[in-house]
Amino acid sequence: MPLVKVNDLLRHATEDHYGVAAVNVCNYETIKWVAEAAGRERIPVIIQFYPGFEKYIALKHVASIAKDFAEKSEVPIGVHLDHSAGYGIAVGGVRDGFPSVMVDGSALPYGENVALTAAVVQAAGVFNVDVEAELGHVGSGANVDDIVNADHYTNVEQAVEFVERTGCGSLAVAVGNAHGAYVQTPNLDFERIAALRKALPIPLVLHGCSDIPHEQLQESVRLGMSKFNIATEYFRACYASVEKQVAAGEAKGNLFGLMNAAAEDAIEFVRGKMRLLNPNKFSF
Numbered sequence: 001m002p003l004v005k006v007n008d009l010l011r012h013a014t015e016d017h018y019g020v021a022a023v024n025v026c027n028y029e030t031i032k033w034v035a036e037a038a039g040r041e042r043i044p045v046i047i048q049f050y051p052g053f054e055k056y057i058a059l060k061h062v063a064s065i066a067k068d069f070a071e072k073s074e075v076p077i078g079v080h081l082d083h084s085a086g087y088g089i090a091v092g093g094v095r096d097g098f099p100s101v102m103v104d105g106s107a108l109p110y111g112e113n114v115a116l117t118a119a120v121v122q123a124a125g126v127f128n129v130d131v132e133a134e135l136g137h138v139g140s141g142a143n144v145d146d147i148v149n150a151d152h153y154t155n156v157e158q159a160v161e162f163v164e165r166t167g168c169g170s171l172a173v174a175v176g177n178a179h180g181a182y183v184q185t186p187n188l189d190f191e192r193i194a195a196l197r198k199a200l201p202i203p204l205v206l207h208g209c210s211d212i213p214h215e216q217l218q219e220s221v222r223l224g225m226s227k228f229n230i231a232t233e234y235f236r237a238c239y240a241s242v243e244k245q246v247a248a249g250e251a252k253g254n255l256f257g258l259m260n261a262a263a264e265d266a267i268e269f270v271r272g273k274m275r276l277l278n279p280n281k282f283s284f
Contacts, residue, residue, distance in 0.1 A: 003070040006078035006100035007130040007169040009044055010203035010226045019221040019277030022046035022205075023270060024082060024231035026053050028065055029259050030238060030266070035069035037270035038077055042283040045274065046227065048080040049098075051089050063097035075284045080132070082229070090120045090131075100130035102172070106137060110158065117166040125167075132227075135162050136174030138207045141182035148176070148187075156195045163200055170227060172205040179208045180232055188216050190223060197224035205229065210236075218279050228277055234269065241265035 013020045025031045025047055038045040047066040051059060063079060070077035080100040081093035090103040103120040105113035117133040124131050136154030139146025146152060154173040163171060173196055175189040186208075196204060203226040209217060210233035217228065241262040245251060251258035 003067055003099065004044070004076040004078055005130055006046060006080050006132075006227075007203065009046070009076055009078045010170055012076075013044070013226045014203050014224060016282050017221065017224075017280050018043070018282040019217070019228050020044055020046055020078075020226060021270065021273045021277055022048050022078075022080065022082075022227050022229045023234050023273075024048055024050055024229070025062065025066070026235070027057060029263070030234070031062070031066050031069060033238075033263055033266040034234075034270055035066075035073055035077060036263075037267045037274060038075050039073060040267070041271050041274045042075055043274045043278055044076040044078070044284070045270070046078040046080050048082045048229070050082045050231065051084055051093065058096070059093055059098070060096040063093075067097065067099070080130075082231075084120075087116060087119055087123075091123050094124050094127055094129045098129070100132065102132040102134070104134045104172075106134040106172075106174075110162075114162060114165050117162075117168055121167045121169075130169045131167075132170045132172060132205060133162070133166060133168035134172040134174075134205075134207075135159050138172065138174045139178050141178040141180045141186075141208060141211075143178070144183060146178045147182065147184065150189070153189060153192060154196060156192070156199050159196060160199050163202055168202065170203040170205050171200065172207050172229075175206070177206055177208040177212065180210075182211050186212055186216070188212070188220060190219055193220055193223045193225060203227060210234075214276055217276060221277055221279055228273075230273060233273075234266075237269035238262070238266045241269075 084090035137152035
């Protein structure tokens with residue numbers, strides 16, 4: 001199965017009523033484990049990278065490794081650059097080989113977010129690169145107000161106008177979700193998700209999916225949410241797997257052996273998320 005366009009994958013997920021896990025990675029192993037999980041589950045996945053990690057590994061290296069795994073996969077895999085905070089970062093992702101990028105202008109005034117997103121869409125379109133945007137304030141899970149204050153949530157009427165004016169291919173929305181670890185259990189606004197799905201012609205994205213209760217994630221799938229970003233929980237699972245193997249003395253000082261030994265628990269974590277987001281048991 002060749003590398004697939006993220007928007008094509010998300011439209012397929014929307015039509016067939018499953019959610020796609022979009023898992024953040026940071027090195028070769030975390031990429032490999034996500035791809036392996038997809039192959040075992042026979043469910044599509046998106047491998048994505050946060051550009052703030054570029055000091056650790058270059059964008060072009062992540063794009064190249066992820067695309068290589070995708071091109072060799074038997075199930076569809078998309079590759080995406082997550083949370084570009086400005087035009088230069090997003091277009092830099094296009095330059096470095098990402099077939100899909102996110103531009104996040106949600107912290108800007110509405111008009112500036114529209115202008116930024118439209119500019120990225122225009123530039124990315126020259127290279128046939130998909131663009132995800134964000135409207136509403138998806139803040140920090142460490143801040144209660146970011147989770148519970150409905151004033152931060154995506155306005156449905158404004159979202160319709162935003163999509164029309166920018167031409168973005170998918171939209172990340174704020175519906176009670178937030179990034180990072182949550183200080184209290186989030187309660188997603190399902191009525192707003194349903195209204196956004198009814199009003200918008202493009203796939204919807206939920207950021208901050210780590211530690212959202214399982215039943216809430218599954219209800220979001222049923223209501224038509226298509227892309228589910230997972231970072232904090234995956235990195236935690238990878239860390240725990242490595243820690244477990246070190247404590248067991250399995251690798252005995254051998255880093256190569258340690259990475260191999262840590263693989264299974266990390267892979268199983270991703271498989272579990274894939275099954276959770278696939279309540280209708282779709283498979284390739």
